[in-house]
Amino acid sequence: MRAIVFDDIETLAVREVPDARVEAPGDAVVRVTATAICGSDLHFYHGKAPLSPGDTLGHEAVGVIEEAGPDVKRFHRGDRVVVAFNIVCGNCWFCLHQENALCEEFRNLGAGPFGGDLGGCQAELVRVPYADTNLLALPSEIEDERALFVGDALTTGYYGAAIAGIRSGDTVAVVGAGPVGFFCIQAAMAFDPEIVLAIDLEPDRLALAEKMGAVAVNPRERSPQMAVSERTGGRGADVVIEAVGTPSAYETAIDVVRRGGAVSVLGMFVTESIEIPMGVYWARALRLTFAGLCPVHAWWQRSLEAVRSGAIDPIPIISHRLPLSRAPEGYALFDARQATKVVLYP
Ligand SMILES: [Zn+2]
Ligand SMILES: [Zn+2]
Structure with missing residues (x-):
């Protein structure tokens, strides 16, 4: 099969690798019909998260079951499915309590040794362990491109909004208008x-956010704190969702939230650290939530329903559709922020 292979930092290739196959009785092999490049793939691309030469990438995909192991009960050859970006056991305490991202056997597709050495789904085929848990059946009326992000970015955004505690009439600020x-x-x-x-x-991202009904604020043009203050009688936002994962985005979130407001930290942090003025946070009575990785399995039925009903429309975020063979170009465009989201077709 053909797959995107990591050769070196910022050097990817598309070439033949051994076919993904059923290795355990609960595995399924999915023939990928569409896959996407995620912001977290760029950590690997830049070598911030380690991959070895020859590792394959990718964790957002939709496809059709090619082969199912003998323990797979819910799926059969030919079924259309969405793949979960995080691969969990479905059976430990955390999985049974809807906190799947904290699974005892947590793994990630296409994330090299840190992800449990599973292959990536930017490929013609991908092996999905515990397939009954890590695949979601796709109704025929939902096309591939509308379902593709349900396994990761879309459901992560949905989860971020759901746990932020937004109430009717609130002023909400979202820091970061990338895919999540x-x-x-x-x-x-x-x-x-x-x-x-x-x-x-990024003006392109802000234009998309405006299309979705948000008010755009570009910190290059005006201070976010002023922009939010103006619309809230000087108070600040009731709820802020940090959707970037950088110290400066986090600081912006703290700057724009009102006293007694809530900040939900959804962006992915790895090794960053900052000093926190405990007294200021305490006096401001801030409510902080760290989202962690999205427990996608606990939320994807609901987010898929939001797609089906039209409440969430993923299509406008797709700026590029490329054959898998042009994946290296897709990565370069996405990395340079010349693409808002790249879909690859094997
Ligand atoms: Zn991702
Ligand atoms: Zn588990």
Whole structure:
């Protein structure tokens, strides 16, 4: 099969690798019909998260079951499915309590040794362990491109909005209008906020956020704190969702939240650290939530329903559709922020 292979930092190739196959009785092999490049793939691309030469990448995919192991009960050859970006056991305490991202056997597709050495899904075939848990059946009326992000970015945004505690009439600020922020903005609308402000440095991303009904704020043009303050009688936002995963985005979130407001930290942090003025946070009575990785299995039925009903429309975020053979170009475009989201067709 052909797959995207990591050769070296910022050097990817598309070439033949051994076919993915059923290795354990609960595995399924999925023939990928569409796959996408995720922001977290760029950590591997840049070598911030380690891959060895020859490792394959990718963790967002839809496809059709090619082969199912003897223990797979819910799926059969030919079924259309969405793949979960995180691979969990479905059976430990955390999985049984809807906290799947904290699974005792947590693994990631296409994430090299840290992800449990599973192959990636930017490939013609992908092996999915515990297939009954890690695949979601796809109704025939939902096309591939509308379902593709349900296994990761879309459901992460949906989860971020759902856990932020948005109430009717709230002022909501979303820091970061990349793919996760884009889905977060759409999901936030379902909670009937007064207004959603989208804060980002990229004009293309802000234009998309505006299309989804948000008010765009570009910190290069005006201070986010001023922009939010103006619309809230000087108070600040009731709820802020940090959807970037950098110290400066986090600081912006703290700057724009009101006293007694909630900040949900959804962006992915790895080794960053900052000093926190405990007294200031305490006096401001801030409510902080660290989202962690999205427990996608606990939320993807609901987010898929939001797609089916039209409450979330993923199509506008797709800027590029490329054959798998042009994946290296897709990575370069996405990395240079010349693409908002790249879909690859094997
Ligand atoms: Zn991802
Ligand atoms: Zn588990």
